[in-house]
Amino acid sequence: MSYLTDRRRFLKSTALTGVGVFVAGKAAAEDSKSPNERIRFACIGVGGKGGSDSRDAGSHGDVVAICDVDDNTLEKAGSRFFKNAKRYNDYRKMFDEMGGDIDAVTVSTPDHMHAPVSAMAMRMGKSCFTQKPLTRTIWEARQLGEIAKEMNVATQMGNQGTASNSLRKTSQLLRAGAVGNVKEVHVWTNRPIWPQGGPRPAEAPVPENVHWDLWLGCAPERPYAPGYHPFAWRGWWDFGSGALGDMACHTVNMPFMAFDLRDPTGVQATTSGHNHDSYPKWSIITYDFPANGEREACQMVWYDGGKKPSPDLFEGEPVSETGVLVIGDKGKLFAPGDYCEKGYKLLAGATDESVEFEASPGHFEEYVRAIKGGQQARSNFGDYAAPLTETILLGNLAVWAADQPDSPGKKIEWDAQALEATNAPEVASVIKPEYREGYKL
Numbered sequence: 119m120s121y122l123t124d125r126r127r128f129l130k131s132t133a134l135t136g137v138g139v140f141v142a143g144k145a146a147a148e149d150s151k152s153p154n155e156r157i158r159f160a161c162i163g164v165g166g167k168g169g170s171d172s173r174d175a176g177s178h179g180d181v182v183a184i185c186d187v188d189d190n191t192l193e194k195a196g197s198r199f200f201k202n203a204k205r206y207n208d209y210r211k212m213f214d215e216m217g218g219d220i221d222a223v224t225v226s227t228p229d230h231m232h233a234p235v236s237a238m239a240m241r242m243g244k245s246c247f248t249q250k251p252l253t254r255t256i257w258e259a260r261q262l263g264e265i266a267k268e269m270n271v272a273t274q275m276g277n278q279g280t281a282s283n284s285l286r287k288t289s290q291l292l293r294a295g296a297v298g299n300v301k302e303v304h305v306w307t308n309r310p311i312w313p314q315g316g317p318r319p320a321e322a323p324v325p326e327n328v329h330w331d332l333w334l335g336c337a338p339e340r341p342y343a344p345g346y347h348p349f350a351w352r353g354w355w356d357f358g359s360g361a362l363g364d365m366a367c368h369t370v371n372m373p374f375m376a377f378d379l380r381d382p383t384g385v386q387a388t389t390s391g392h393n394h395d396s397y398p399k400w401s402i403i404t405y406d407f408p409a410n411g412e413r414e415a416c417q418m419v420w421y422d423g424g425k426k427p428s429p430d431l432f433e434g435e436p437v438s439e440t441g442v443l444v445i446g447d448k449g450k451l452f453a454p455g456d457y458c459e460k461g462y463k464l465l466a467g468a469t470d471e472s473v474e475f476e477a478s479p480g481h482f483e484e485y486v487r488a489i490k491g492g493q494q495a496r497s498n499f500g501d502y503a504a505p506l507t508e509t510i511l512l513g514n515l516a517v518w519a520a521d522q523p524d525s526p527g528k529k530i531e532w533d534a535q536a537l538e539a540t541n542a543p544e545v546a547s548v549i550k551p552e553y554r555e556g557y558k559l
Contacts, residue, residue, distance in 0.1 A: 157489055158182045160220045160244075161200075162209045162235050165191035165348055167249055168226030171276065173199060174482040175224050175247075183216050185209045188348065189327040207329045209235050217242055222272070222489050225249065228351045229358045230551075231335045233258035237559040240265045245272035245489045247482070250367035252499065252507040254359050257537055257550035259511065261559050263504030272488030274481075274495035275503035277367040279457030281478035281496070285372050288451070288458045290473040292376035297446025297468045299414050303373045304431065304443040306421035307456075309361035314353025315392060315399035319345035336557035353397050355548075359514060360397035361422035365440075366510040367503075368456045370418070372442055379418060380505045381534035382407050387516035390423065391523030399423050401520070403513040420513055433465040508534070515545045 157179030161172035164186050175181050176199060185206040186192040192205050206212040213220075222245035225235045233253045239246045246266070252275050253259045266273045279285050292300070321341035324330045330342045337356045352358035373379060384406040389398035400423025409415045421427065426437050431445070438454030449468025454460045464470060478484060484495035497503045512532060519542060520527025531541045539545050553559075 156180050157486065158219060158221045159224065160185065160212060160216065160222075161195075161203075161224045161226070162186075162212075163224075163226035163228075163231075163249075164195040164200075166226070167276070168224070169195065171224040171226045171247065171249065175222075176200065178482065178486045179222070182219055183212050185212050187329045187332040189329075191348075208332055210238070213238060213242060220244055222485075223247065226276070227335075228333075229254040229363060230337045230351075230356065233262060233559060234336050234553065234557045236262055237265055240269045240271050240273070243269060243271060245485070246499070247274045247276065247485050248499075248503075249276040250507075251275075251359055251363040251510060252367075252503050253511075254357075254363070255549060255551050256508050256511045256515075258559070259504045259507040260537060263500045265559075266499035266504075272485060272494065273499040273503070274485040274488070275367065275497045275499065275507070276481075277371055277497055277503070277506075278481040279368050279371050279459075280375075280502075281481035281484060282457050282459065283475070283477055284461060285375070285458040286475040286478070287473060288453055288462050289372050289376035290475045291462070291471055292373070292444060292451060294471040294473050295469075296449065296464065296471055297444055297451050298448025300377055300416045300444060300446050301414075302416065302443075302445040303377070303379070303418040304421070304427040304445070305366065305369050305373070305418065306426045306440060307361055307365040307369055308424075308439050309365050309422055310353060310397070310399075312350040312353050313345070314350075314360065314397045315390060316396055317393070318395065319343035334554070336551070336553040338554065355395060355397065355518075358397075359511060360401075360517065362401070362403065362420060362510060362513050362517070365422075365456065366420065366513075367506060369440060369442060370420075370510060371506065372453060372458050373418070373444060374506050374509065376444075377407075377413050377416070378410055379405075379407055379509055380410075382418075382509060382512055382532055383534075384529055384531055385512050385516040386526055386529040387513065387520040388524065388526045389517055389520045392517075392521050394518065394521060398517065398520075400425050401513075401517050403516055405509070405513065435463060435465065515539055515542070515548055518545050518548050 159175035159181045160183040162185045164172045164184050181200045181203045184203045223239045225248040236246050236248045324342040382405040387403040389401040392398040403420040405418040441454040444451045450465040453462040488494045515530045530539050
C-alpha cells in the first residue's frame with residue numbers, strides 16, 4: 119500500500135471515529151491534538167483570493183508549503199501567516215520536492231493556470247480546491263472533471279455561494295414549481311471592474327519581485343507590461359475568461375442548481391466588439407437549453423458591462439446591480455445579488471412553497487469533510503463544478519465570434535458530448551488551448 123493511500127485511509131478513519139467530526143456550523147478539524155491527524159495543505163497562489171483560501175486551509179490543517187510567482191506576495195504570506203511553510207515560485211518544483219508531505223492543495227492562480235496546477239495535484243493523489251472558474255477553457259474543465267473521478271480525490275471549486283442556505287432554498291423552490299415551467303433565465307453582473315476591450319499595454323521592465331516566465335506558465339509568450347499582474351489579467355483571452363468567467367460561477371449557480379442547465383445546444387452573443395486579444399467592454403449572450411426530462415426547453419441570457427434585462431420584465435421592481443430573474447409560465451422569481459444573499463421576490467403570480475434542502479456546514483468545511491472521507495463537496499469537480507464551468511465558458515465561444523460592435527455574431531451550434539462547435543471551426547482554439555513546452559494536463 120502506498121504512503122498516500124494509507125494516509126487518506128487514516129484521515130478517513132479519524133473522521134469516522136470522531137476526530138474532526140462535523141457539527142452544525144463548522145468543522146472541528148483544527149481541534150485534532152496529534153500532528154498526524156491534521157491535513158497538510160500546499161497553497162498555490164497566495165495573493166488576492168488566494169489570501170483567504172490559504173488562510174482557510176490554515177484554519178483546518180497545517181499549511182506546509184506556499185507557492186507564488188510574486189516574491190513580495192510570497193514573503194507577505196509567509197511572514198504573516200505561514201512562518202513554517204516552505205516557499206516556492208514554481209509549483210512543479212514544490213510537488214517534486216514535497217509530494218509525499220502534502221495531502222491537499224488550494225489553487226488560486228490566474229485562470230489560465232488552474233488546469234495544469236490542479237491536474238498535476240490530482241494525478242499525484244492530492245485533494246484539490248480550485249478557484250472559480252474551474253478553468254479558462256471548456257476542454258480543460260472536462261479534463262479536470264474526469265481526472266477527479268479517475269483519481270477519486272476530494273475536490274471543490276471556489277464558488278462559495280454553493281454552500282449558501284439562501285441559494286439552496288431558492289433553487290429548491292424553483293424545482294418545486296414556484297414559477298411553473300421555466301421559460302427564460304436572465305443573469306447580469308456589474309463586471310468588468312477592470313480595463314478590457316482595448317490594445318495591449320506598452321512593454322515595460324519586469325519588476326524584480328515577479329517571475330514573469332512562471333507567471334505566463336502555459337500561456338503564449340508575451341512581454342511583461344503593467345496591466346496583467348496582479349489583477350487585470352481577467353480581461354485578456356490568454357489569461358482570463360472575462361466578466362462571464364469571473365462572475366457567472368456565482369450568479370448562474372442558483373438557476374444551474376435549480377434547472378440542471380447543462381449542455382446547451384446553441385449560444386449567440388452581441389458585444390461592444392473586440393480584437394481577439396482583450397475581451398469586449400460589454401456582452402449579451404443567449405444560451406439555448408434543450409428539454410432534459412425534468413424541465414422543458416428554455417433560454418438563459420447573460421448581461422455584463424452595464425447591460426441589464428429590460429425593466430419591463432420586473433413588474434415594477436427596481437433592477438438590482440447584479441442578480442437573477444427566472445420567468446416561468448406561472449410567474450417570476452427575482453433574486454438580487456450574486457449568491458441569493460438578499461433573498462428572493464415572487465412576482466406575477468409565483469407561489470411560495472415549503473421546501474427542504476441540505477444545509478451546508480460551510481463551503482471550505484465541505485472540502486475538509488471530503489478530504490477526511492466524508493461526502494464530496496456539492497461543488498466537486500466531477501459532478502458539479504466542471505459541468506457548470508463548461509456551460510458558462512461556452513458563452514465565450516459566442517463572444518469570440520461576435521467581434522464586430524453591436525452586431526450579433528454567428529450562433530454557435532454545440533455538440534457537448536464531442537466538445538465541438540459543429541458550425542464554427544474558427545473557435546477551436548477557444549475550446550482547447552495549446553500549452554507552452556513544460557506544461558501539460
